[in-house]
Amino acid sequence: MCGIVGYVGPRDCTEVLVSALKKLEYRGYDSAGIAVFENGKIEVAKTKGRLSDLETKMEKEGKPNGHAGIGHTRWATHGEPSDVNSHPHSGRRVTIVHNGIIENYKELKQFLIDNERTDFLSDTDTEVVAQLLDFYYDGNPVRCIRKVLHEIRGSYALGIVFADRPETVYAVRCESPLIVGQGTGEVFVASDVPAIIKYTKDYYLLEYGEIAVLKNGSVHFCSLHGRMIDKELHTADWDEDSAEKCGYPHFMIKEINEQPTAVKTTITPRIENGLPNLEECGITPEILRSFNNIFIVACGTAMHAGMVGKYVIEKIARVSVTVDIASEFRYRDPLIGENDLVIIISQSGETADSKAVLNLVKGTGAKSLAIVNVKGSSIAREADMVIYTHAGPEIAVASTKAYMVQLSVMYLLAFEMAFAKGKISEEQCRQLTSELVSMPAKIEETIGKVLDTCQYVSTKLITADSLLYIGRGLDYALSMEGSLKLKEISYIHSESYAAGELKHGTISLVEDGMPVIAVATQNSLLEKTVSNIKEVKARGAMTIVICDEHADIDRDAADYLIRIPKLNETLMPMLATVPMQLLAYYTSVNKGNDVDKPRNLAKSVTVE
Numbered sequence: 001m002c003g004i005v006g007y008v009g010p011r012d013c014t015e016v017l018v019s020a021l022k023k024l025e026y027r028g029y030d031s032a033g034i035a036v037f038e039n040g041k042i043e044v045a046k047t048k049g050r051l052s053d054l055e056t057k058m059e060k061e062g063k064p065n066g067h068a069g070i071g072h073t074r075w076a077t078h079g080e081p082s083d084v085n086s087h088p089h090s091g092r093r094v095t096i097v098h099n100g101i102i103e104n105y106k107e108l109k110q111f112l113i114d115n116e117r118t119d120f121l122s123d124t125d126t127e128v129v130a131q132l133l134d135f136y137y138d139g140n141p142v143r144c145i146r147k148v149l150h151e152i153r154g155s156y157a158l159g160i161v162f163a164d165r166p167e168t169v170y171a172v173r174c175e176s177p178l179i180v181g182q183g184t185g186e187v188f189v190a191s192d193v194p195a196i197i198k199y200t201k202d203y204y205l206l207e208y209g210e211i212a213v214l215k216n217g218s219v220h221f222c223s224l225h226g227r228m229i230d231k232e233l234h235t236a237d238w239d240e241d242s243a244e245k246c247g248y249p250h251f252m253i254k255e256i257n258e259q260p261t262a263v264k265t266t267i268t269p270r271i272e273n274g275l276p277n278l279e280e281c282g283i284t285p286e287i288l289r290s291f292n293n294i295f296i297v298a299c300g301t302a303m304h305a306g307m308v309g310k311y312v313i314e315k316i317a318r319v320s321v322t323v324d325i326a327s328e329f330r331y332r333d334p335l336i337g338e339n340d341l342v343i344i345i346s347q348s349g350e351t352a353d354s355k356a357v358l359n360l361v362k363g364t365g366a367k368s369l370a371i372v373n374v375k376g377s378s379i380a381r382e383a384d385m386v387i388y389t390h391a392g393p394e395i396a397v398a399s400t401k402a403y404m405v406q407l408s409v410m411y412l413l414a415f416e417m418a419f420a421k422g423k424i425s426e427e428q429c430r431q432l433t434s435e436l437v438s439m440p441a442k443i444e445e446t447i448g449k450v451l452d453t454c455q456y457v458s459t460k461l462i463t464a465d466s467l468l469y470i471g472r473g474l475d476y477a478l479s480m481e482g483s484l485k486l487k488e489i490s491y492i493h494s495e496s497y498a499a500g501e502l503k504h505g506t507i508s509l510v511e512d513g514m515p516v517i518a519v520a521t522q523n524s525l526l527e528k529t530v531s532n533i534k535e536v537k538a539r540g541a542m543t544i545v546i547c548d549e550h551a552d553i554d555r556d557a558a559d560y561l562i563r564i565p566k567l568n569e570t571l572m573p574m575l576a577t578v579p580m581q582l583l584a585y586y587t588s589v590n591k592g593n594d595v596d597k598p599r600n601l602a603k604s605v606t607v608e
Ligand code: F6R
Pocket: 299, 300, 301, 302, 303, 345, 346, 347, 348, 349, 350, 351, 354, 397, 398, 399, 400, 485, 488, 603, 604, 605
């Protein structure tokens, strides 16, 4: 989704804005622009395309030169990607950048037209806000912003400059995330911390309806009602290297390699004397015993982590779990009751549909638990309980390490719940926990073992028009993620299917040479899965089988075998994920795609 940045300080503002926007590229965008005060006048440069296109344009046409301004990467919602629809947008005295959607922009536009404001240049909802600010501007910027905020509906974050308030940047947030970085004698605005980490690790989280005024290298905050606010300064616990490629060709492969550390950092503080202990997250054995039903709600990859969670929690803790896509759950009037637990999984903590689920839970008597990677994000703050995953910043659009740590939390939760409910003994719980503790080393071993094979096998996938992922039980839950990973970055159509369901329709798609990736790590289901693999093989499929190092797979069932270390079968998804990530990664690389920024996708989906 769109990225917002802003700067006030002694540095070259254009340079800071462009460098900060580059750090937000992962969010996805189709155009970019900046507005900078130059000799007291607002200079705008913007274009459709990448930030490099903006830089080329500024080299040709002149680069705004000053020390305060705002910048934007746009992911088109209202109006096609074009120069004119790019942000910033201006009224006569006000220039803004905007992330999110203004739902009532049509009626506001009509109001402006009725009041003889007809000079609209673009198709965007953003320009309507710029014009509205301009319409109400009476020389008091904060009063004007407050007035407009009362009129607009939707989810948004705004960066604003007023022509008669040089060297000052205003920022406001409703739903869409925004932070304010505090350096020495300089201040920043950004949609996310990676944008400013090069300059400062200290930042404030802007809350719903708060207005930030950045001036003279410092910031003050006020509420929608005009009250001054004191805010807590946070410090990022990671550095610039975490947001850089550090010699890797892409963020995705760097993040795949960061998984052992991410898992270790996530689970270590939650294990005490060999047993899971989630008390630091406000989750006690008594609480875990109290739930009748569990709902896991999320989007995309995070929802797939929830699918694995369902299988594991039901299998070990014997509690019924329903997994839902957030955009469906929020509108289907779900039967949530007292003593139920609703778990929301989200890397960003800002996904609009997942966030909306929290409102649904309120008043039902159920408890909400957020499993979130980004500290202080909306979902983390609004849920009753939160377990932070410690993956560090995930920059590649295709999620890898965030999924892996979400899995690790699902296991911790399942083990502690099972033990609390007396479904497993202390000894069994210790055994499972110790296997989880060994996971970082096992993931590292797996990466080393399968990397070359995955690179090679991916060369067999690049010409495919379509392929299937199949598996049973946990392997099926996992194959959903394998399939999504491949399609989102390779652009090859792919479906995941429960292997036993193939015969009920989908097997008719199988023809000569069609790749079928079978995940077969569940020993208890191995024979059945192998039969399904043979069925597709007999119909001409090219079969790629992911299984443990000892699995007995007939050579004639698999064209390619990818063997991973063997663990307790319940924990195998964490290892089997690795070859699926690598297959997707290398297929995308071999196709020459933009691996980290796949087309049409945004990292953080802050609108519905
Ligand atoms: C795919 C991917 C997405 C996200 C989904 C939810 O690789 O990353 O499917 O998982 O958009 O995002 P979060 O986890 O931020 O709520």
